[in-house]
Amino acid sequence: MSVTAAQGFTAAGIAAGIKANGNPDLALVVNNGPRLAAAGVFTSNRVKAAPVHWSEQVLRGGIVSAVVLNSGGANACTGPKGFQDTHATAEKVAEALGGEHNAGEVAVASTGLIGVLLPMDKLLPGIDTAVAALTADGGEDAAVAIKTTDTVHKTATVSEGGWTVGGMAKGAGMLAPGLATMLVVLTTDADLDSATLDRALRSATRTTFDRVDSDGCMSTNDTVLLLASGASGEVPAYEAFAEAVRTVCDDLARQLIGDAEGASKDIRIEVIGAADEDDAVEVGRSIARNNLLKCAIHGEDPNWGRVLSAIGTTKAAFDPDRLNVAINGVWVCKNGSVGEDRDLVSMKGREVRITADLATGGESAVIWANDLTAEYVHENSAYSS
């Protein structure tokens, strides 16, 4: 159901010829109102792609009438020409939609290889094709068109009390967002203003996309947008709406981890007993990024020593002699030393749960990561060649 699950939206996904293999590569999402409220969060990488610079400006106005997304090229590190191309893309969308809305209300997102200009001779005509293909059930096609190395397209929907939040996401590598992540478009027909959308979106991404750390590599193009059409006429209570947004974000974030490049395991790292949430996140991220541990988990080896060596590199509050670690529920490390028999740990399933107890306070956080595999190496050795 994707971005067209909510009333008031049309979408399309088509093949514009940006990808050499002819797969779909251009998605368009249009908000038909009556409201055009929007919020967005973007990568905290200081090297930002042209479409991120553009869309940050668009979102400052709190109004988005359309989002155009392309795969097949990130338009990052492409200089002034790259920014001109993004601007021209937004102008073309505004014009092709009949000129009712100006380019300043069109958000742009791109994904693919960094450092290559987009083939504008293919992209601009593709926008006409996409506009002609817009339908009220085009959400799935749009979700397919934003895939890069994704093996599946990713959508999620929550409906309640007459209003709906739906969304689509793409992402399979360079997956360690700092403030936002990957390309995600969420839509709702709830009748809410952009300030409320912004609050709900930031609250949701903070504990969902921001807690995904597949490979420690932060993208230049991460974008999450939330558009509201108001078409349901419903004004949900803030808490109920925020929870729905969080649920959709969490669902999409889990799908991203589940489809991470070359991964054979999804690793749920829960840090408990932390003095504060920042400590819990710092420790979780350090564990998530430890290549040796990621290899061990790939080998189904409950190597808790690598968890402790990762915790030891952080500034979090803990006493090394009080640390406890469980893998899939077996406390293999107690008080910083050998605990229960590691042979009791079964790691056959795709999901592996690591619990790290800092034994210092009452705060916690969950980070999701993936294992490190020969397939990841293979896929990312060959990506641009």
Add this chain to the structure above:
Amino acid sequence: MSVTAAQGFTAAGIAAGIKANGNPDLALVVNNGPRLAAAGVFTSNRVKAAPVHWSEQVLRGGIVSAVVLNSGGANACTGPKGFQDTHATAEKVAEALGGEHNAGEVAVASTGLIGVLLPMDKLLPGIDTAVAALTADGGEDAAVAIKTTDTVHKTATVSEGGWTVGGMAKGAGMLAPGLATMLVVLTTDADLDSATLDRALRSATRTTFDRVDSDGCMSTNDTVLLLASGASGEVPAYEAFAEAVRTVCDDLARQLIGDAEGASKDIRIEVIGAADEDDAVEVGRSIARNNLLKCAIHGEDPNWGRVLSAIGTTKAAFDPDRLNVAINGVWVCKNGSVGEDRDLVSMKGREVRITADLATGGESAVIWANDLTAEYVHENSAYSS
């Protein structure tokens, strides 16, 4: 020539049976004086192995008469029993050497799997064997006995003006020291006090071992010791001595990178144009730890976009639109955008040079790293099983 290149030292390397495969696993280095001055630097990981805790105490006295090192077990995260075992090992060495020196002058170092107690019933008798095997040319045997996943043993020597600095190192994985690294023992017959040794050693490790970042994983056992016998009777000028220590450390550090687990490339990352040295090191380390870039280099793909995305995650001073990146001398990125033709870059050799110009100031730093390969994944998936 290793640790016995300098006069006044004897050493041995033997198989005590700690390793299941029967390979050498116990090394002993003895300072026969007349001086027994020493300095040491240790891992900055807050989870420290028992022998690190012990040896830090020993080095506080500035006197080391012997160093005993075992492979086959790290004695890390082994609780009070692990520390007792380290203490017993030092006591046994002091006793076996004739009781002239006490255990408080015996440094201990261990390497191998974390979280497993050492087989003391094999280690302690092994010390008698090692003492019996001590010779003035035992440095090579000692260097062999500290290997774990190392494919070669690593030694280096500098001699000048009647005095010598020599050393041995082990290390092939979990190789991203924060203050020190791996197991390294350096010896000299120069007649210098421990304060001078300490100054020269810290100065050398700061720009050699501390600039090695093979896989981003900091060990619990990193130890670098420098022992002086004074046996040459020479008192070199500080600068000449410090430079000799730096040369030996640099040589050993390069050997570590060259033997890193599963690596097919040695990556020399030079950050130039930085506002200060800390910025240069932060940026170099961020590039060194980017798994996607490490994969790209393995695939001989000059993917400079991944260099920029790594730089963008740092707090260093730079303007994204002024960044320049060269790979093997070809400036593939200029002013944050496409530069010279990437097809001009040849990456066939083992060494790959990345130059990142922050275009902000005049400071620089060099970090050494490795590529990420299927062999690294394979080796580290199977290590403890």
